[in-house]
Amino acid sequence: MRRVSSESFDLSVYLPDELLERMRQRAVIHDRENTFPEDDLAELKAAGYLSLLCPTALGGAGLSLAQVSRLQQRLAGAAPATALAINMHLVWTGVAKVLADRGINTLQFVHEGAVAGEVFGFGISEAGNDLVLFGSNTDAAPHADGSYSFSGTKIFTSLSPVWTQLGVHGLDTSSPDGPQMVYAFLPRAEEAAGRLVVRDDWNTLGMRGTQSRTTELHGAVAPADRVVRRIAPGPNPDAIVFGIFSVFELFLASVYTGIARRAIDVAVTTAGQRQSKKTGKSYSQDPDIRWRIAEMALTYDALPPQIDALCNDVDAAADHGPKWFSMLSGVKHRAVTAAKAIVDDAVLVAGGSSYFATAELSRLYRDVLAGLFHPSDPESAHSTVAAAWLGPLEQ
Structure with a gap:
């Protein structure tokens, strides 16, 4: 298994460009045929992806949440559905890490199983x-x-x-x-x-x-x-509740941030390829198109640092008290709504070609909608944040 240290972390070690391109090509087929990406999973297993968050002492890569978040952003840019699917396995290995970091080893079997090739x-x-x-x-x-x-x-x-x-x-x-x-x-x-x-x-x-x-x-x-x-049921600060909520929200935010980045890249490429009949110049020289892409980039640029910071705080067991849940639901909500807005703008930049089902932006447009349905949904996120700032509703 290939391992990297935090100091020399290189995303391409686990997700080289050629692997991502194969996944991008297969994503078209799985979307069209409504099938599971078996080949993607096999290649990710071979790359040690299932055990990214498992301790090196057990044969894993020993990566941090922030490092895996960046990898998930990169993977989502090529194959969003593959990234979202593998997210759910990574959530459990992440929960096992959060608990172990706090001296609770009841999920060590998850790390051992992931190293052995089990899928959670x-x-x-x-x-x-x-x-x-x-x-x-x-x-x-x-x-x-x-x-x-x-x-x-x-x-x-x-x-x-x-x-x-x-x-x-x-x-x-x-x-x-x-x-x-x-x-x-x-x-x-x-x-x-x-x-x-x-x-x-x-x-x-x-x-x-x-x-x-x-x-x-x-x-x-x-x-x-x-x-x-x-x-006990009900709101509970127990470590497993915090572990599931924190890793789930952060890795979801990562997937949709990766979709946003890919939409910008496609928009930039398309703007350079399209030519205005009116001016004879490429659309990348059109002031309105330039403003739209700049707005997309301004929105996107805020997302990776936010996710990084919260991932690092979870790993460091930082104490945000009752604000934790509002911060976590907030970053997921911002990533999903920002990604949807960015994909919307990318479709406008690309023009009518993106309306065809075979276009990558058409698939990204449909994929990004799923983010609205994951917990925390917009209503739940706003309720959580309102309670954090205003206190609970009066009974």
């Missing part, structure tokens, strides 16, 4: 559950041996065709100390046992390659050694 899926989202991490529609039933059975339905389960362990949460209402939120990992073998069903229902506007299918849990069993946390 993210089974948290549920239809109609706006509590997200603070509650669950899924029933978590305890067993005498410490294992749990989970029954419920998870949506937007990225990596559905390939995950080997699925991280889920559910609500235990039957234990004496209940109710308790239970976080655990389900083995893929539960599918063969009929206790886990993956629907083939992913047919969406964009991000088609993620294959984020609906997952039904019918008493799917997580072994006792894969039950990693039991905490």
